[in-house]
Amino acid sequence: MRVASSSGQIALGFAALLVASMPLWAGAYHLQLASTALVAAMFALSLQLLVGGAGMVSLGHAGFFGVGAYAVHLLPPGLSVLLTLPAAAGLAAVAALPIGALSLRTRGFFFLMVTLAFGQMLFFLFHDTALGGGKDGVFVTRPALEVLGLALEVPRRQRPAVLLWLNLGLLVAIYALLAGLMRTGFGHALQGIRANEERMRALGYDTRRLKLAAFVLAGALAGIAGHMAAMTDAFVNPEMLSWHRSVEALLMVLLGGIGALHGPVLGAFALVALEDAATVLTERQRLVEGLVILAVVLALPKGLASLRVRLRRPQPMPAEPVTAVRP
Amino acid sequence: MDTAAFLAQLLNGVQYGLLLFLISSGLTLIFGVMGVINLAHGSLFMVGAYLAYVIAAWTGALWLALPLAILGGLGFGALLEAGLFRRFYQREHLDQVLLTFALILLFEEARSMLLGNDFHAVPVPAALDFSVPVVGGFSYSAYRLAVLGVCLLVAALMFLGIERTRVGSAVRAAAEKPEMVDLLGLDARRIHMLVFAAGTALAMLAGALAAPLQSVYPNMGDGFLIIGFVVVVVGGIGSIAGAFWGALLIGLVDTMGKAYLPQVAGLAVYLLMAGILLWRPAGLFARRA
Numbered sequence: 001m002r003v004a005s006s007s008g009q010i011a012l013g014f015a016a017l018l019v020a021s022m023p024l025w026a027g028a029y030h031l032q033l034a035s036t037a038l039v040a041a042m043f044a045l046s047l048q049l050l051v052g053g054a055g056m057v058s059l060g061h062a063g064f065f066g067v068g069a070y071a072v073h074l075l076p077p078g079l080s081v082l083l084t085l086p087a088a089a090g091l092a093a094v095a096a097l098p099i100g101a102l103s104l105r106t107r108g109f110f111f112l113m114v115t116l117a118f119g120q121m122l123f124f125l126f127h128d129t130a131l132g133g134g135k136d137g138v139f140v141t142r143p144a145l146e147v148l149g150l151a152l153e154v155p156r157r158q159r160p161a162v163l164l165w166l167n168l169g170l171l172v173a174i175y176a177l178l179a180g181l182m183r184t185g186f187g188h189a190l191q192g193i194r195a196n197e198e199r200m201r202a203l204g205y206d207t208r209r210l211k212l213a214a215f216v217l218a219g220a221l222a223g224i225a226g227h228m229a230a231m232t233d234a235f236v237n238p239e240m241l242s243w244h245r246s247v248e249a250l251l252m253v254l255l256g257g258i259g260a261l262h263g264p265v266l267g268a269f270a271l272v273a274l275e276d277a278a279t280v281l282t283e284r285q286r287l288v289e290g291l292v293i294l295a296v297v298l299a300l301p302k303g304l305a306s307l308r309v310r311l312r313r314p315q316p317m318p319a320e321p322v323t324a325v326r327p
Numbered sequence: 328m329d330t331a332a333f334l335a336q337l338l339n340g341v342q343y344g345l346l347l348f349l350i351s352s353g354l355t356l357i358f359g360v361m362g363v364i365n366l367a368h369g370s371l372f373m374v375g376a377y378l379a380y381v382i383a384a385w386t387g388a389l390w391l392a393l394p395l396a397i398l399g400g401l402g403f404g405a406l407l408e409a410g411l412f413r414r415f416y417q418r419e420h421l422d423q424v425l426l427t428f429a430l431i432l433l434f435e436e437a438r439s440m441l442l443g444n445d446f447h448a449v450p451v452p453a454a455l456d457f458s459v460p461v462v463g464g465f466s467y468s469a470y471r472l473a474v475l476g477v478c479l480l481v482a483a484l485m486f487l488g489i490e491r492t493r494v495g496s497a498v499r500a501a502a503e504k505p506e507m508v509d510l511l512g513l514d515a516r517r518i519h520m521l522v523f524a525a526g527t528a529l530a531m532l533a534g535a536l537a538a539p540l541q542s543v544y545p546n547m548g549d550g551f552l553i554i555g556f557v558v559v560v561v562g563g564i565g566s567i568a569g570a571f572w573g574a575l576l577i578g579l580v581d582t583m584g585k586a587y588l589p590q591v592a593g594l595a596v597y598l599l600m601a602g603i604l605l606w607r608p609a610g611l612f613a614r615r616a
Contacts, residue, residue: 057421102601105608109364109564112420113556114604117597120553124593243553247366247428254425284440290432297426298414 001052001191002260003179012262019168023161031160035232037272038167039225044252044264045174046221051250052258053182054214055194059112059246060099060119064092064219066241068226070126073133073236077141081166084143085227092223093216095122100215104208107197119243127238137237140230167228171265174221179261190214251293331465336586337579342471344578345478349533350551351558351570352485353526359502359565360522361416364423367430369552371527374434375400375534376543377442380449389452389539393477396531404527408520416519435545444545449538474536481532482571489567498522502565554581557600563610573611 004012022034043065050056071088099118106114126132145162181187192200193207201207230236239245249264252271256263278288354368378399379392411430415423450456451470458466489495497513498521533551541547558577562569577596584595591598603611 051421057424059424102604105604109358109362109420110560110609112364112424113560114600116553117557117560117600121594121597121601124597128593129590244428247424250421251425251428254421258421284436286432286439287436290429290436293425293429293432297422297429 001182003182004260004262008262016168016172020165022164028160031164033272033276035164035167037269038171039229039232040252040272041265041268042171042174042225042228043222044249044268045178046218046225047249048253048261048264049178049214049218051253053194054190054211056211057112058115059243060115061222061249062243062245063119063122063241064096064222065226065245066122066126067092067095068223069230069236069240070132072143072227072230073138073140079143081143081145085224088227089220089223093220096216096219100212104211104215116243119241119246123238123241126241132238135238137235139235142231142234163232167232170224170228175261182261255296334465335467336582338467340579340582341575342475343582344575345475345482346533346537347554347558347578348482348571348574349478349529350555351574352567353529354555355559355565355570356502356522357526360498361519363412363415364420364427366424366427366552367434368530368555369548370431370434371530372534372551373438373548375531376538376547377438378531379535379538380447380543383449392535393532396535397528400528400531401524404524405520407527408523412523439545446542446544448542451539470539477536485567554596557596561600561603561610563613566612569610569612
C-alpha cells in the first residue's frame with residue numbers, strides 16, 4: 001500500500017492544519033461535521049489495513065466500531081478518556097480475536113459473508129439484549145478530558161474545539177502508526193499476502209497468523225474510532241454496528257483509492273461532505289448517495305485517487321511532435 | 328410442553344425455511360454461476376412484497392401477485408443482468424458489493440417515493456383465511472399451508488429443472504466448471520441471463536408469498552438478505568441442495584429459538600453458523616475443489 005509521497009505528505013499536513021484551525025473560523029455545526037468526518041476517516045483507515053493491506057474485504061467491520069462505542073456506555077461514567085480509550089480498543093480487539101480466527105478459516109466470498117454474519121451477531125447483541133440499553137440507543141456521559149490527574153476544565157463552549165483536536169490528533173496518530181507499520185516486515189508480508197497468498201505460504205510465512213494480527217489490530221483501531229464517535233455524539237445506538245456502516249466504510253476506502261493509505265481519509269471527507277450536501281440540498285439523500293456510488297463503480301473502478309492520476313498524466317504523448325518542435 | 332403449540336412452531340419453522348430456500352437458492356446460483364455477490368437480492372424480495380401489497384390494495388385479488396411476481400421478476404432480472412450485472416462478472420468482490428449496495432439505496436428511495444414509508448398489513452386472501460385441522464384437535468393456518476405447498480412445488484420444479492433438463496445441466500456445468508461451458512459450445516451469456524432472471528423471480532415470489540405473513544415495511548429486505556447469506560454459507564456456495572437443507576435448518580432454529588429461547592433468538596442462527604464453520608469451513612454441502 002502506497003504511503004503518500006513527500007509532496008503528498010505536505011499537502012496532508014496543510015489539510016490537517018486547516019482542520020485544526022477550524023475553531024477560529026468555523027461555526028459549531030461545521031466543527032461537529034468535521035469531527036464526524038475525522039471519526040469516519042479513522043474507521044475507514046482501520047478497514048484499509050484489511051482491504052488495502054492484506055486484501056481482506058470485511059463486511060462486519062462496523063461491529064468493532066460499535067463495540068468501541070458501546071464501551072463508553074458500559075464503562076462507569078466519569079472516567080478519564082485516558083482510561084476509556086484503551087479500554088474501548090482492548091474490548092474491540094477481544095471481540096475481533098475469535099471472530100477473526102473463525103472468519104479467516106475462509107476466503108473471498110465466504111470471508112465476506114462470514115464477517116457480515118458476525119457483524120450482525122454483534123449488532124443483535126446490542127440490539128436485543130439488556131447489555132446495549134435498547135434498540136433506540138442511549139445517551140452516554142462523555143469520558144472526562146482529564147490528563148494525568150490534571151482535570152482540564154474545558155468550558156462548555158470550547159468542548160467542540162477540544163473534541164475536534166482530539167479526533168484530529170488520533171487520526172494523525174493512527175495514520176502515522178499504519179504508515180510506519182507498512183514499512184516493517186509485517187507490512188511487507190501483508191502486501192505479499194494481498195498479491196499472492198499461496199506464494200507467501202510457500203515462502204514459509206504463517207499467513208493465517210499474519211492476517212489474524214492485522215484483523216485484531218484493525219478491530220482495535222475501529223474500536224478507537226467507535227469510542228470517539230460515542231464521545232463526539234454523546235450517544236450510541238445499534239445502527240453503529242449495522243452492516244450498512246461497514247459498506248459505507250468500504251465505500252470510503254474505494255472512493256479514496258485502495259492502493260494508498262491516505263485514500264480512506266479523502267474518501268471519508270468526500271462521503272461525509274456528500275451526505276451533508278445531499279441532506280441540505282434535497283430530501284432524497286439515498287438517491288444522491290446511490291447514484292454517486294453507481295457512477296463511481298461504473299466509471300472510476302480505482303477511486304478518486306485514480307482520477308487524480310488520470311488528470312495529472314492524461315495520455316503518454318507520442319514522441320514525434322516533441323522532436324519536431326526541437327529540431 | 329404443549330404438543331399442539333410445538334407442532335405449530337415446527338410447521339412455522341418448515342414454512343419459514345422453505346421461504347428462505349426461495350431466497351437463498353437465487354443467491355447461491357447467482358454466485359455459483361456468475362461469481363456475483365448480489366446484496367440487492369433482499370431488495371428484490373421487498374419489491375415482490377410491495378407488489379403483493381399494491382395488487383391486494385387495487386384489485387383485492389392477492390393471488391394475481393404470484394404470476395406477476397414470477398413473470399415480472401424474470402423480465403426485471405433479465406434487464407438488470409443485461410444493463411448492469413453483466414459488466415461486473417470479472418470485477419472484484421468489493422466493486423460488486425458497492426454496486427449492489429447502491430442498488431439497495433436506489434430501490435429504497437424508489438419505494439419511499441412511490442409508496443411512502445408506512446407499514447402496511449396485507450390481508451390473507453379470503454379463500455384461505457381459515458384454519459385446517461391437522462391432528463388431534465390441532466389446526467393450522469390454511470394460508471401458511473398454502474405457502475408451504477407453493478414453496479415445496481417450486482423447490483421440486485427447480486430440482487427437476489436443474490437435474491433433468493438440458494438447460495439445467497448447462498446451468499450446473501456453469502456453476503461447477505465455468506471453463507467447460509465455452510468448450511461445450513454453450514451460450515454462457517444466455518445462461519447468465521437465465522440464472523439471474525430466475526433468481527430475481529424466486530426472490531420476488533418469496534416476497535409476494537411473505538407479504539400477508541408479516542407487514543410490508545421499509546428495509547424489510549435487509550433481514551432476509553442477511554439470513555439468506557447465512558443459509559448460503561451454512562449450505563455451501565453454489566449448492567442447491569445445500570441451500571435447501573441449510574434453509575430448513577436455519578428456519579427451524581430461528582423459529583424454535585424465538586418460541587422457546589427468546590433471550591438468545593437473535594443470536595441463535597449466527598452461533599449455529601459459527602459452529603458449522605468451525606466444523607466445515609466451506610459449508611455443509613460444499614463441493615471439494
